[in-house]
Amino acid sequence: MSSDTVASAxxxxxxxxxxxxxxxxxRERISLALRYLILGSVxxxxxxxxxxxxxxxxxxxxxxxxxxxxxxxxxxxxxxFSAYYNGWMTRTEFTFATYFLNSFLIVVPRVIVTLISCTxxxxxxxxxxxxxxxxxxxxxxxxxxLPPIVLRVPQYLMFKELGMIDTYWxxxxxxxxxxxxFFTFLVVQFLRGTPRDMEEAAIIDGCNALQLLWHIVVPLxxxxxxxxxLFQFIWTMNDFIGPLIYISxxxxxxxxxxxxxxxxxxxxxxxxNIIAISIVALLPSLTVFFLAQRYFIEGATSSGIxx
Amino acid sequence: MYESKRLGYLFVLPxxxxxxxFNLFPFAASFALSFTxxxxxxxxxxxxxxxxxxxxFDDDLFWKSMTVTVSFALIVVPARLAVAxxxxxxxxxxxxxxNFFRAAYYLPTILGGSIAISVMWKFLFQQKGLVNIxxxxxxxxxxxxxxxxxxxxxxxxxxxxxxxxAAMVIFLAALQGVPKSLYEAAEIDGASFWQQFRNxxxxxxxxxxxxxxxxxxxxxxxxFNAPYMITEGGPLxxxxxxxxxxxxxxxxYFNMGYASALSWVLFFLIxxxxxxxxxxxxxxxxxxxxxxxxx
Numbered sequence: 029m030s031s032d033t034v035a036s037a038x039x040x041x042x043x044x045x046x047x048x049x050x051x052x053x054x055r056e057r058i059s060l061a062l063r064y065l066i067l068g069s070v071x072x073x074x075x076x077x078x079x080x081x082x083x084x085x086x087x088x089x090x091x092x093x094x095x096x097x098x099x100x101x102x103x104x105x106x107x108x109f110s111a112y113y114n115g116w117m118t119r120t121e122f123t124f125a126t127y128f129l130n131s132f133l134i135v136v137p138r139v140i141v142t143l144i145s146c147t148x149x150x151x152x153x154x155x156x157x158x159x160x161x162x163x164x165x166x167x168x169x170x171x172x173x174l175p176p177i178v179l180r181v182p183q184y185l186m187f188k189e190l191g192m193i194d195t196y197w198x199x200x201x202x203x204x205x206x207x208x209x210f211f212t213f214l215v216v217q218f219l220r221g222t223p224r225d226m227e228e229a230a231i232i233d234g235c236n237a238l239q240l241l242w243h244i245v246v247p248l249x250x251x252x253x254x255x256x257x258l259f260q261f262i263w264t265m266n267d268f269i270g271p272l273i274y275i276s277x278x279x280x281x282x283x284x285x286x287x288x289x290x291x292x293x294x295x296x297x298x299x300x301n302i303i304a305i306s307i308v309a310l311l312p313s314l315t316v317f318f319l320a321q322r323y324f325i326e327g328a329t330s331s332g333i334x335x
Numbered sequence: 336m337y338e339s340k341r342l343g344y345l346f347v348l349p350x351x352x353x354x355x356x357f358n359l360f361p362f363a364a365s366f367a368l369s370f371t372x373x374x375x376x377x378x379x380x381x382x383x384x385x386x387x388x389x390x391x392f393d394d395d396l397f398w399k400s401m402t403v404t405v406s407f408a409l410i411v412v413p414a415r416l417a418v419a420x421x422x423x424x425x426x427x428x429x430x431x432x433x434n435f436f437r438a439a440y441y442l443p444t445i446l447g448g449s450i451a452i453s454v455m456w457k458f459l460f461q462q463k464g465l466v467n468i469x470x471x472x473x474x475x476x477x478x479x480x481x482x483x484x485x486x487x488x489x490x491x492x493x494x495x496x497x498x499x500x501a502a503m504v505i506f507l508a509a510l511q512g513v514p515k516s517l518y519e520a521a522e523i524d525g526a527s528f529w530q531q532f533r534n535x536x537x538x539x540x541x542x543x544x545x546x547x548x549x550x551x552x553x554x555x556x557x558x559f560n561a562p563y564m565i566t567e568g569g570p571l572x573x574x575x576x577x578x579x580x581x582x583x584x585x586x587x588y589f590n591m592g593y594a595s596a597l598s599w600v601l602f603f604l605i606x607x608x609x610x611x612x613x614x615x616x617x618x619x620x621x622x623x624x625x626x627x628x629x630x
Contacts, residue, residue, distance in 0.1 A: 063425050070422060071439050074497065078442075080465055081455045093463035096472070149350040156343030164347060171358050173549070173609060177557050177578055178602045181368060181585050181595050182361035205353020212350070237342050266448040268560050273586055287450045288564065291457075303458065306451035317445050321438045324445065328501055329508040 085111050085304035092299055111298065115305030118286070119293055122279060124305060127286035134196050134271075134282055135264045141204035142211060142260045143253055149206040150215035150249075151241055155224075165216075168209045184273060198274045199267070203260070211256045214327060218252035219245070255327030258320055262313045283309050369596035375589040386596035396572065396580065397597070404577040405604075407488060408555040411495045416547055419499040423506035424532070437504065444500030452494075453564035457481070460490045460565075484573040487566045491574055494561050502547045509543040510536065541620045549609055556605050577601045 076098070083098035086105045100106065116124045153165055187198040206212050230244050246253070268284045275281060281289065287309055290302055317324060337343075369386055371379035390397045422440060426433055446452050459465045460480035467477040480486050513536060521531045537544075559578040562568060568575040577597065585594035 060428070060430075063428055063430065066425050067422075067430075067436050071436060074440055074443055077455060077459060077465075080459075084458070092458070093461065094468065096465065096468050145349050145353075148346045152343050152346035155337050156340075156346070157338060158340040158343040161343065161347075164351065167354060168350070171354065173553055174358065174362065175553060175557050175602055175605055177581060178365050178598045179358065179361040180581075181591050181598065182364035183357065184585070185364075185591065186361065202353065202357045204349070205357065206350040207353040207357045237339075262445055263448070266446075266450075268448070268450055269582070273582075284450045287454065291454055291564075299458070302454060306454045309451040310446060310449060313446055313449065317442065321441070325437060325441060325504050328441070328504045
């Protein structure tokens with residue numbers, strides 16, 4: 029239908045009059061102003077709570093619950109970091125230094141094994157031809173829709189059999205087998221969109237499979253792998269239910285569990301302490317996001333669009 | 336070399352082992368366990384359909400939890416998608432600072448699952464928290480957000496809507512992919528902005544709407560962190576989502592059999608909704624160049 033109407037409309041196209049140009053320009057300016065108005069107010073709604081949280085870490089209990097403006101009334105309070113100190117020291121025998129170390133003991137190995145396993149598996153899916161490949165690939169897509177909640181009980185029983193309860197193994201081991209299928213999928217899609225010229229040249233030059241993978245494919249995959257590493261870093265930092273199920277000794281708590289514990293024991297002493305430590309807990313993720321937000325957006329976009 | 340079947344299998348081997356050990360086996364085991372009574376000590380006893388019978392006829396908490404979860408998803412999924420699409424549409428324009436806005440809107444999604452954000456939310460919705468202070472300045476009486484059976488779930492809804500970023504970046508990319516020529520043609524035909532949106536934009540991005548919908552449904556039915564942290568399932572079970580019920584049955588009361596049965600009912604619900612959507616997609620999802628998409 030559209031092609032018909034377009035064709036019949038074409039001959040009628042003429043040079044627009046001056047008034048029309050002005051009207052279009054005005055309409056565009058109004059549209060632009062309206063867009064900025066919406067974007068600005070929604071942006072405020074999105075970010076103000078975070079600013080408020082930051083300001084509240086310098087406020088007294090009384091001020092937290094009476095003021096809208098995020099900065100404390102007395103700006104010299106901004107120089108008082110005692111809430112950060114108290115929050116960090118906690119009211120338990122461990123400080124947040126322990127909890128951060130624990131978090132990194134989970135996050136760092138998990139990111140590394142995720143990168144290795146995803147690269148290998150994605151390489152196989154995207155480049156090799158063998159019977160059953162399509163079937164395996166469709167299983168991978170299927171498991172992306174499989175809610176982890178159905179698997180929790182048997183996984184727990186399995187790790188219990190293996191004597192891995194209250195260790196970090198249940199949180200790291202699965203990632204070594206590329207079962208975070210979202211990531212594998214992301215890398216497969218990226219590799220499929222990359223030309224094979226360089227690899228073919230390297231094969232002719234006599235590279236073996238591992239050399240090819242390390243010297244040609246991994247450098248090509250760099251942007252996708254950075255996305256994977258960043259997402260895995262933040263998701264693992266934020267992971268709560270995993271440690272909640274598997275970690276029972278306080279000494280082994282990662283930041284997420286420790287924060288929940290602080291919240292439970294704080295009572296009504298000084299809310300600024302728990303708020304301050306929440307900000308500190310967000311810092312690693314915030315830093316990573318601001319340094320590399322391009323990779324997050326690209327990763328999130330490509331996973332969806334090419335699906 | 337890429338013809339080498341052996342190398343292909345070698346590289347995919349971790350995945351085959353992993354998917355068997357950590358997904359397919361637990362998946363089957365969970366189904367089997369749902370027909371047993373298994374209090375963690377000792378071995379599972381086969382009890383047939385008893386768990387499912389108990390759930391349907393004898394467990395008010397199951398029905399309560401189901402109602403809470405389903406109504407939550409019914410509100411959050413459309414709300415999130417609508418906000419995400421609206422913002423993406425506003426952003427899809429020759430704008431200065433588009434990257435800043437895109438990052439700012441995506442930030443809550445990235446941080447959203449964190450316990451620290453739940454802590455923040457809890458403070459915002461206190462009786463004397465920021466939200467009520469703001470309401471007070473416009474003359475609305477303070478609302479007992481966290482203490483009332485009626486409002487508690489809305490704090491979780493608000494938190495989830497606040498995290499529309501993931502869906503938004505996907506929508507934005509899709510909008511940017513709509514061929515300009517179509518809009519030009521519509522313009523010449525004299526189509527208004529709203530008509531262009533309805534008749535050009537919407538049909539073209541239906542595959543992405545469909546994708547986002549499926550992902551959000553799978554996600555929302557498993558909501559755990561926020562209700563567990565902010566409202567602790569209460570008050571009066573008004574935020575007692577299925578994920579919390581399953582967690583408590585399994586890891587607080589160690590009723591592994593019953594917890595498995597509950598998780599299978601939730602799984603079945605998600606699958607039937609997703610299946611229904613897939614079935615309906617042939618009526619409303621429009622694929623252009625289906626052949627090219629296959630590879």
